[in-house]
Amino acid sequence: MAGALVDLLGVAGLAFLAVLSYRLKATDRLGSLAAFLMGVIIGLSAGWSWVAYLVVFLAAGTLATRYRYEYKSKLQAAQEKGGARGALNVLANGGVPTLIALVYSLFPYSILGLMFVASVASALADTLGTEIGLLSRSPPRFLFSGQQTQPGRSGGVTSLGIFAELAGALLFSFFGFFLGIVSLPLVAVAVVGGFIGSNVDSMLGATVQGYFICDVCGTSTEKRIHCGKQARLVSGLHWLGNNEVNILGAASGPLISAALYLAFF
Ligand SMILES: [Zn+2]
Numbered sequence: 277m278a279g280a281l282v283d284l285l286g287v288a289g290l291a292f293l294a295v296l297s298y299r300l301k302a303t304d305r306l307g308s309l310a311a312f313l314m315g316v317i318i319g320l321s322a323g324w325s326w327v328a329y330l331v332v333f334l335a336a337g338t339l340a341t342r343y344r345y346e347y348k349s350k351l352q353a354a355q356e357k358g359g360a361r362g363a364l365n366v367l368a369n370g371g372v373p374t375l376i377a378l379v380y381s382l383f384p385y386s387i388l389g390l391m392f393v394a395s396v397a398s399a400l401a402d403t404l405g406t407e408i409g410l411l412s413r414s415p416p417r418f419l420f421s422g423q424q425t426q427p428g429r430s431g432g433v434t435s436l437g438i439f440a441e442l443a444g445a446l447l448f449s450f451f452g453f454f455l456g457i458v459s460l461p462l463v464a465v466a467v468v469g470g471f472i473g474s475n476v477d478s479m480l481g482a483t484v485q486g487y488f489i490c491d492v493c494g495t496s497t498e499k500r501i502h503c504g505k506q507a508r509l510v511s512g513l514h515w516l517g518n519n520e521v522n523i524l525g526a527a528s529g530p531l532i533s534a535a536l537y538l539a540f541f
Pocket of ligand 1: 490491492493494495502503
């Protein structure tokens, strides 16, 4: 009975937040609906502390994106997601955590709580690395080669960005402990998984990601299609575009944490 009341309050709270998110233009109509449905699934299958964790993550990410947004726009590197997120964007970002919560409802093992926290901590670390890293006075450099690149291009990192990533992974892993999703010993695993995971996209971006040049307008791009035409491959692998790199990056945090858990616990 008490459980049903908590679920009811949780669903009502999510409905309120979905409307708020729409009003604040953080998500569009379908994006708000998708976020609401994912929240309900996660709350009913894994518990409302998991939902609270995601809500704080979304608020922190949105604040970081909007912080000095004008300045970052001028660098032409601020993410286009400064506008309202659509359903696809919400699904892409929330898919992995929702899947982990669903599996947890069948097999409630602590490794799944760890993977959930690592996936969210890694996503937050990545967002902070990008958004705070853009404010760096020194130009971004490629991991490994150290070669300078333009702000906002995949694969580039700054010391400020890496520091922000580490801070994000630390804060959010501890927050997972605070909400009772992971035990204290597992916080360390989540920090390592989250931090390394948040750098996997930069590592791939600096090495094997495909870069293209558009023969129509001459722009160098991460997109295979530009100006409605197939762009020419300049470096990296043809099939490994920005979306693929982002998916691999999102999966790496939870996978690295799970591997560490199995090796040491
Ligand atoms: Zn073009």
